[in-house]
Amino acid sequence: MRFNPKARLDTGRVRDRGRGSGGGFGRGGRGGGLGGARMPVPGGMRTGGGIGGVIVLVLLFVLVQCVGGGVPGLGGGGGAAYDTGRFADTDRYENCRTGEDANDDVDCARVAVENSLHDFWSDELGNRFRPVEQLATFSGSTQTGCGGASSAVGPFYCPPDSSIYLDTTFFEEVLDRQLGGPSGGFVEPYVLAHEYGHHIQNLLGTMGRVRTQQGPTSDAVRLELQADCYAGMWARAATSTEDADGNVLISELTRQDVEEAVAAAEAVGDDRIQQKTQGQVTEESWTHGSAAMRVRWFETGYDTGSLEACDTFAADRL
Template sequence: MTFNDNARVGDNRARRRGRGAVIAGGGTVGVGAIVVLLLAVFTGGDFSSLLGGESSPQASDSGGSEIANCETGQDANARDDCRLASASLALDDFWSDAVPGYRPAQLVIVDVSTSSACGTASNATGPFYCPPEETVYVDPTFFSLLRSQYNATAGPLAQLYVLAHEYGHHVQGITGVFDQHPQNGTGPDSNGVRTELQADCFAGAWVAGMTEAVDENGTPFLQPPTDTEIRDALNAAAAVGDDHIQQESGGLVNPESWTHGSSEQRQGWFGVGYRDGETACDTFAVPGAQL
């Protein structure tokens, strides 16, 4: 995924919050810690106590600042924080066309940690969507940890798949999906799994249509994804499958404990959205065996 260098992205609504610092314990995180991070990627749960070491200071929630030096597509191609902030423009553009009455999500780029109505946001909790605030929280250092310590795919499109997944939850929130299909426990046929797979499908639909979003001058924000970039996004989806996480943590694969779906399911529903669009993403309408 590449932004067009001359695309204007400076009018994004993203804000930076938190305090810049290094992760507790230095710069080296073992495989066990990365498994904890993977476990939290889309849950919004705070597993930082499992990482050990001193907890990061919690920053004030007041205000926040703009993403500095994030004005063009060239800036977005150079830095993770600007890339995420810029992509929020294309996400809002896509969903404004697809969902009547859509209202943009707030995107917060986290420096180490900050508080939210859904708990602490940090690279230990992973990216998440907070429904009461209609806000997505992402600490870009999360992707660096995955790349350097786990050899996981965390290239540009894989990053935006993660962001698009969280924006998928925003769409679910404002369209009533959360209210219509409340949590009913765990398992391969649970509402939790169906909710996550639908967000994966929404992410795929956005990736397929993201090049249609244009800036104020009519310049497309993004170039079409390459086959390699699509494979990277699919690999990212597989990395956060419940079965893969259970295997990497040294445990048995137990479908009855699943909350997000298997690697195969997550890749599959991303593909459904990518091929057939967001209208094909009703994961609640199919039998469990077809998930």
């Protein structure tokens, strides 16, 4: 993946909160009510350290959005009810100005990917589109509109504050070392695109369709697979997205990049995680879908570029 050196980056929606203290939950404690649609894993909250304590999480996005997620005027609750601007912002992204910076620095690449997702979905949805409030990176722990979050949670989207949260150590510590997933350059863009897909679902009111939360054909799984499909839609069009001046943001996206996204989708399939963490697969507890499902729906989005084709709620076969 290469960025256009002449592209101008907008850091206005990307924030870094630095290292937090308290307010979240760590490897040895219980969650403090965190909800939100999350990238990595299925299952229930566990206490204690080790791989099970780190990656087995509760999926509470249904409760969160029913309590008050959404964007004002778009079928949800008050997106402004949580003040995302009250946290200090470090200078982590201060030097991210151009696509050349994005080619040289992973932090600036993150900004460029957010800019690309913003442009793609703005064109796709038109007047239905609202940007994420922020893409917030942090270390250790932080507070969100969904409660306290720690690095154990993995990347997630929080509907009440319309924001994506990410402890960037997730990719090396969990996805790579613990789940055996890929660590290539396009893995993080795929994850961010998946989380942005949850934002699109929030805008379109799709989260309100979730009734069943576990099982291979549950609404929760359908929601996650649709976010994968939306990620594929963006990947298909990524090289046509533009900055505010009309310059192309992403100059090259290779087949290897797409294969890295597919490998990441496989690594976070419910069956793969269950087999690795508990030695057996329990379909009735799935919340995100199998590795094959996740790959199939990412590729559906990539091959079709169609919102209609990504309607997992209407699909007979997942």
